[in-house]
Amino acid sequence: MIQAPMAGGPSTPGLAAAVSSEGGLGFLAAGYKTAQSMRAEIEAVRQLTDAPVGVNVFVPQPSVIDRGTLQQYALSLTPVAERFGVALGEAKHDDDDWGNKLDVLLELAPAVVSFTFDVPHAGTVADLQRKGVYVIGTVTSRSEAVQVLAAGVDALCVQGPEAGGHRGTFDATAPAGTQPLHQLLEEVSDLGTTVIAAGGIVTGDETGAAFSRGAMAVQAGTAFLCADEAGTRQVHRNALSSRHFNTTAVTKAFSGRYARGLYNEFMRQYDSTAPFGYPEIHHLTSPIRSAAAASESPEWINLWAGTGFRRAVKGPVSSVLARLQP
Structure with a gap:
């Protein structure tokens, strides 16, 4: 059970530490932060838990x-x-302070680093792996999966269109993908790598469905938006439960x-x-x-949210993780 990195506030050291301490994998979101802010969050989460925690980084692209x-x-x-x-x-x-962030990641070597929006350079992946970092690439299609695997990543995070927040699609000007998560999982099932399913997963039934299609883990974001430990703003929390939206x-x-x-x-x-x-x-x-x-x-x-936002629950991280169990 992986807590998705949610840039812009929801993902905090407290949330990541709580998820990891409960046996999941918590993630920090480095997007929109400086390298020094990212460093501070990594150091903060290490004060809260000895369990592994991941960090997500946006790969910069040309204008x-x-x-x-x-x-x-x-x-x-x-x-x-x-x-x-x-x-x-x-x-x-x-470039979202890309170079400086890589320097910090190589220095602090978090347990897991994931990349979103594009393919990290193969040398970058190898450098992190030499530091003992497990590297994940976010993809939204089979062709992207093939590119990311060629760069040497350890696993794929396959993001379906049901996911809240930004699409990880490499071509930022391409039409928004509509192929559902279960079809994407089937399309990459023969690539011989660890697959993490992301998009619309809020309950145990959805976790089980992803596992049945070859996923080894699930990544949930919307499910954690209303968790007590999340940094989600109150106006966002209120909207998620409002019948107006x-x-x-x-x-x-x-x-x-x-x-x-x-x-x-x-x-x-x-x-x-x-x-x-x-x-x-x-x-x-x-x-x-x-x-x-x-x-x-x-x-x-x-108000970033996935298609399953109505099924998200309030309460501590432990209750969210329990609800995600198949």
């Missing part, structure tokens, strides 16, 4: 958006920014990259015109999302 398109989208967002009394963020392209959708409006969350007003107004452009659009909309969260306005923030 895919032109300045004119970016400016046009920014102009369309101006009324929302004015509504919350903030300026739009600096729409910069960066009754479905999820995949959108690129918040970050310029496809991600699944509760369908709200921001998606309704902006998804059809939002361009691809990660992380520029992520940075552009960040002040709006922060201000909306502070004012408890769920219609204007990214």
Whole structure:
């Protein structure tokens, strides 16, 4: 039982330590953090548990958006920014402190490191493995799985479209995949490697279904969003249990990259015109999302959640893990 890395707040040292201490594998989410912040979280979790804990890192990619398109989208967002009394963020392209993070990971050597959004260089994988790190690559198709295995990873995390948060698809401008998790698991079953199933897994029945299709482990994120130990904001927790939000959708409006969350007003107004452009659009909309969260306005923030959000339960990590048991 693996707790998915959930960047942006839900994944905390406390949550990761609680999961690992209960016999699962907790994960820290290094996305959107500096290398020093990631270091601090690794050191913090080691103060809380001696059990293995993983760290997830975003693999940087080249920019895919032109300045004119970016400016046009920014102009369309101006009324929302004015509504919350903030300026739009600096729409910069960066590598999420990639090189420095690799240096810290090689120094501290966490038990597990997983990569999302692309294939890490084979040399990077080998360097980590020489430090005793178990390396996982996140994939959303058979072709991506083949690429990641060629880089030498130890296991695949196969992410179905049911998953909440960002899709791990390598081509950030490709149509959002719709092939369900159980089909993806069958497609990679002959590759002869350890497979972790992710996407829409909230209950023991769903865990059992993944195991029956060859998965050796399951990774759940939405199931942990309302756990006592999670860092999920209260406005997000409230929305997950509110009858006002009754479905999820995949959108690129918040970050310029496809991600699944509760369908709200921001998606309704902006998804059809939002361009691809990660992380520029992520940075552009960040002040709006922060201000909306502070004012408890769920219609204007990214409420990441998977398709199984209605089946998630509140309570301690131990109860979530028990519910995931097949």
